[in-house]
Amino acid sequence: xxxxxxxxxxxxxxxxxxxxxxxxxxxxxxxxxxxxxxxxxxxxxxxxxxxxxxxxxxxxxxxxxxxxxxxxxxxxxxxxxxxxxxxxxxxxxxxxxxxxxxxxxxxxxxxxxxxxxxxxxxxxxxxxxxxxxxxxxxxxxxxxxxxxxxxxxxxxxxxxxxxxxxxxxxxxxxxxxxxxxxxxxxxxxxxxxxxxxxxxxxxxxxxxxxxxxxxxxxxxxxxxxxxxxxxxxxxxxxxxxxxxxxxxxxxxxxxxxxxxxxxxxxxxxxxxxxxxxxxxxxxxxxxx
Amino acid sequence: xxxxxxxxxxxxxxxxxxxxxxxxxxxxxxxxxxxxxxxxxxxxxxxxxxxxxxxxxxxxxxxxxxxxxxxxxxxxxxxxxxxxxxxxxxxxxxxxxxxxxxxxxxxxxxxxxxxxxxxxxxxxxxxxxxxxxxxxxxxxxxxxxxxxxxxxxxxxxxxxxxxxxxxxxxxxxxxxxxxxxxxxxxxxxxxxxxxxxxxxxxxxxxxxxxxxxxxxxxxxxxxxxxxxxxxxxxxxxxxxxxxxxxxxxxxxxxxxxxxxxxxxxxxxxxxxxxxxxxxxxxxxxxxx
Numbered sequence: 067x068x069x070x071x072x073x074x075x076x077x078x079x080x081x082x083x084x085x086x087x088x089x090x091x092x093x094x095x096x097x098x099x100x101x102x103x104x105x106x107x108x109x110x111x112x113x114x115x116x117x118x119x120x121x122x123x124x125x126x127x128x129x130x131x132x133x134x135x136x137x138x139x140x141x142x143x144x145x146x147x148x149x150x151x152x153x154x155x156x157x158x159x160x161x162x163x164x165x166x167x168x169x170x171x172x173x174x175x176x177x178x179x180x181x182x183x184x185x186x187x188x189x190x191x192x193x194x195x196x197x198x199x200x201x202x203x204x205x206x207x208x209x210x211x212x213x214x215x216x217x218x219x220x221x222x223x224x225x226x227x228x229x230x231x232x233x234x235x236x237x238x239x240x241x242x243x244x245x246x247x248x249x250x251x252x253x254x255x256x257x258x259x260x261x262x263x264x265x266x267x268x269x270x271x272x273x274x275x276x277x278x279x280x281x282x283x284x285x286x287x288x289x290x291x292x293x294x295x296x297x298x299x300x301x302x303x304x305x306x307x308x309x310x311x312x313x314x315x316x317x318x319x320x321x322x323x324x325x326x327x328x329x330x331x332x333x334x335x336x337x338x339x340x341x342x343x344x345x346x347x348x349x350x351x352x353x354x
Numbered sequence: 355x356x357x358x359x360x361x362x363x364x365x366x367x368x369x370x371x372x373x374x375x376x377x378x379x380x381x382x383x384x385x386x387x388x389x390x391x392x393x394x395x396x397x398x399x400x401x402x403x404x405x406x407x408x409x410x411x412x413x414x415x416x417x418x419x420x421x422x423x424x425x426x427x428x429x430x431x432x433x434x435x436x437x438x439x440x441x442x443x444x445x446x447x448x449x450x451x452x453x454x455x456x457x458x459x460x461x462x463x464x465x466x467x468x469x470x471x472x473x474x475x476x477x478x479x480x481x482x483x484x485x486x487x488x489x490x491x492x493x494x495x496x497x498x499x500x501x502x503x504x505x506x507x508x509x510x511x512x513x514x515x516x517x518x519x520x521x522x523x524x525x526x527x528x529x530x531x532x533x534x535x536x537x538x539x540x541x542x543x544x545x546x547x548x549x550x551x552x553x554x555x556x557x558x559x560x561x562x563x564x565x566x567x568x569x570x571x572x573x574x575x576x577x578x579x580x581x582x583x584x585x586x587x588x589x590x591x592x593x594x595x596x597x598x599x600x601x602x603x604x605x606x607x608x609x610x611x612x613x614x615x616x617x618x619x620x621x622x623x624x625x626x627x628x629x630x631x632x633x634x635x636x637x638x639x640x641x642x
Contacts, residue, residue, distance in 0.1 A: 083498060088523075092498050092506035143463060148435075148455035167436035168509050171459075172502050175431060178463065179497030182470045186490040194482035201474040201489055209467030210371060210380050214460050218380035221456050235376075 067110060067348070070130075074109035075101075077127040078134060081184055095165045095173045096180075100138050103156040103294070107277070107349065108133040108244060112252030114341040115266060119256025125190045129200070129251040132181040136208050137244060139177035142170050144217065150299070157294035178208070191254055200254050207247035216240025220305075228306040234275065241281075242274030249342075261334050266342070268331030273346045276324035280350055282307040283317050292354050325350045355398060355636070358418075362397035363389075365415040366422060369472055383453045383461045384468075388426050391444040391582070395565070395637065396421040396532060400540030402629040403554060407544025413478045417488070417539040420469040424496050425532060427465035430458055432505065438587070445582035466496070478543055488542050495535035504528025508593075516594040522563065529569075530562030537630075549622050554630070556619030561634050564612035568638055570595040571605050580642050613638045 078100055085094040109130030116126035145152040145160040146167065153163050162170035185204060191197040206212055216239030223236060249270035253263060282300065286309045290297040300307045308317040328346050332339035366388055373382040397418030404414035433440040433448040434455065441451050450458035473492060479485040494500055504527030511524060537558035541551060570588065574597045578585040588595045596605040616634050620627035 087499075089498065089503050089506040089510075091510065092503060096498060139463075143459055146436075146459065148459060169506070171431055171434065171436060172498075172506050172509075174463070175427075175466065175496075176498035176502040178466050179493050179500075179502065183490060183493035183497060186486050186493060194486055197486060198474050198482055198489075201486075202471060205467050205471035205474060208463075209471060210377065210384060210460075210464035211375075212467075214464040214467065215377045215380060218377040218457070218460050221460075222377075222379065 067345070070110050070113040071106050073113070073123065073127055074106050074130045074134065077131045081131050081135075081180065091165070091169060092172055092176065095161055095169050096176060098164060099142050099161045099173050100135065100177065102158055104134075104138070105352070105354075106130075106134060108137055108248040110345055111245065111248040111270075111273075111342070114345050115249045115252030116255050117341050118262070118266065118335050118338040119253040119258045120338075121252065121256030125255040126252055128184050128188060128190055129248075129255060132184045132204060133244065133248050133251065135177045135181035135184070136204065136213070139174040139181070140213055140217070142177070143174040146170060149217075149221075150303075152296055152299070154290065154296050155294070181208075192257070196254060200251050203247050203250055203254075207243040212239055212243035212247075213241075216243065223306055225304045226306065228311070230311055233306060233308065233311060237275060237278040238271075241278045242271065245274035245277060246270040262338075265331045265334040265339075269328045269339075269342060269346065272324045272328035272331065273349055276321045276328060276346075277349050279308045279317050279321040279324065280352065282309045283314060283321070284352075284354065285309075286314060288354060294354065321350050355633070358398050358401040359394050361401070361411065361415055362394050362418045362422065365419045369419050369423075369468065379453070379457060380460055380464065383449055383457050384464060386452060387430050387449045387461050388423065388465065390446055392422075392426070393640075393642075394418075394422060396425055396536040398633055399533065399536040399558075399561075399630070402633050403537045403540030404543050405629050406550070406554065406623055406626040407541040407546045408626075409540065409544030413543040414540055416472050416476060416478055417536075417543060420472045420492060421532065421536050421539065423465045423469035423472070424492065424501070427462040427469070428501055428505070430465070431462040434458060437505075437509075438591075440584055440587070442578065442584050443582070469496075480545070484542060488539050491535050491538055491542075495531040500527055500531035500535075501529075504531065511594055513592045514594065516599070518599055521594060521596065521599060525563060525566040526559075529566045530559065533562035533565060534558040550626075553619045553622040553627075557616045557627075557630060557634065560612045560616035560619065561637055564609045564616060564634075565637050567596045567605050567609040567612065568640065570597045571602060571609070572640075572642065573597075574602060576642065582642065609638050 082097050083093045085097055087093055112130045113126050142161045144150055153160055161173055185201050216236055219236045249266050253266055285300045288297055329343055332343050370385050371381045373385055375381055400418045401414050430449045432438055441448055449461055473489050504524055507524045537554050541554055573588045617631055620631050
């Protein structure tokens with residue numbers, strides 16, 4: 067995991083325009099947003115899926131970068147005053163606090179464009195048709211039927227109580243779409259049989275939901291210092307979460323169930339799925 | 355032009371998710387933003403360039419849609435309170451006024467994703483490698499070294515006086531990048547020789563700048579009613595423009611010079627460039 071994280075950091079560093087290049091303030095803010103730490107869960111999933119598919123890691127680097135750029139753009143926009151109005155992210159001031167609000171808006175917009183640029187600018191699959199399919203997967207996972215759509219549902223759920231099914235719908239879009247894309251794009255850099263792809267998609271679906279359940283538990287139980295972002299926000303904003311629906315220990319048990327379901331999908335991969343399984347366990351047992 | 359505008363409207367209508375599809379409010383707002391009129395200059399340029407390249411208009415439809423989605427996303431974000439804080443666009447309330455601010459933010463984000471989705475989801479070029487190149491062109495034209503970068507420069511120019519060269523740098527990015535992409539992507543749906551592509555790129559460079567000069571003239575001389583957006587904003591915000599640097603008649607003369615330069619680039623196309631020339635004249639003589 068450390069090796070993969072370092073690969074992702076170097077690849078992100080290489081893809082971001084230098085701060086000295088005009089427009090300097092925008093580029094400085096983009097680098098601040100992206101290079102400020104983070105668990106890099108989506109890149110890690112892409113590398114693990116790439117390994118399972120026997121992919122060239124140099125290809126997976128580009129996929130890892132594209133995924134993380136989309137993720138960071140969503141964080142920057144999510145922290146804006148008109149959304150969550152948050153001042154702390156990854157242990158530092160959010161972009162609109164460290165710079166200003168219009169710059170944060172343009173940082174998010176530019177990071178999204180850059181993600182698609184990175185997926186298009188070098189050969190990443192054996193056939194260029196497959197690479198077009200990768201771009202399509204990322205675009206769908208990011209848009210109104212994916213991540214951004216999940217955020218729209220989230221917006222209108224504050225102060226309401228949701229059923230478990232409604233919560234799942236929201237998170238399958240908000241977090242699950244991009245986690246699924248990470249596994250699918252990492253795998254697309256190499257070669258997999260249909261049954262293996264299906265197994266990995268199954269893993270991604272359940273681990274994406276488990277990721278969110280654990281996020282909700284940590285928001286309710288960990289400190290702001292440990293998380294590097296404001297803790298206790300869900301309760302403060304009266305947001306429906308897995309903790310508000312199931313309680314802390316119920317949510318933990320649910321995360322364990324989801325992990326077991328996720329790991330079942332990897333059986334078809336045999337030994338090749340070990341890294342993904344390891345990551346799945348890390349996602350559920352993490353403390354920040 | 356009427357036929358091409360109607361094609362663009364139908365294609366946009368077909369690509370946008372129905373308002374009845376979840377998340378409904380987001381989809382309703384996306385449709386409100388995109389289907390609310392507009393000159394559709396970028397789609398028109400793409401169709402004209404496609405004609406010059408002998409392209410299948412069904413391919414150009416998709417390119418026209420992608421370009422307009424990027425343009426509209428930039429308008430929606432540009433109108434937000436933290437940017438231009440405008441209430442009127444295309445003769446109607448801006449998205450954050452008709453809906454709300456977080457929805458407007460997510461509308462822009464989702465339209466950008468949808469633009470890349472549209473460029474990836476069907477074959478649009480003779481070779482899939484060329485289509486990857488089209489995606490790359492759109493991503494570069496949209497990002498920090500294109501449109502979003504131009505907006506970042508614009509942000510920091512308010513209240514300052516810029517030289518003609520600095521104004522050009524800003525507009526070549528802010529407006530010119532996407533106008534250039536419109537011509538280049540329309541052409542890429544068909545076949546052109548290198549000299550013809552170069553000629554069309556020359557046309558796009560000069561007509562993109564002419565478009566902005568005319569925009570500045572209209573902001574200073576036309577009424578809010580005619581424009582469908584707030585007139586006189588540049589002077590009110592103390593923004594450097596071609597009118598503030600050259601005066602109204604100086605700016606008009608400059609636009610005519612740029613048009614002549616632009617048309618020069620089309621000579622290599624002969625008869626095939628007639629539609630582009632016609633559009634160029636329309637862009638410079640328009641009154642709204």
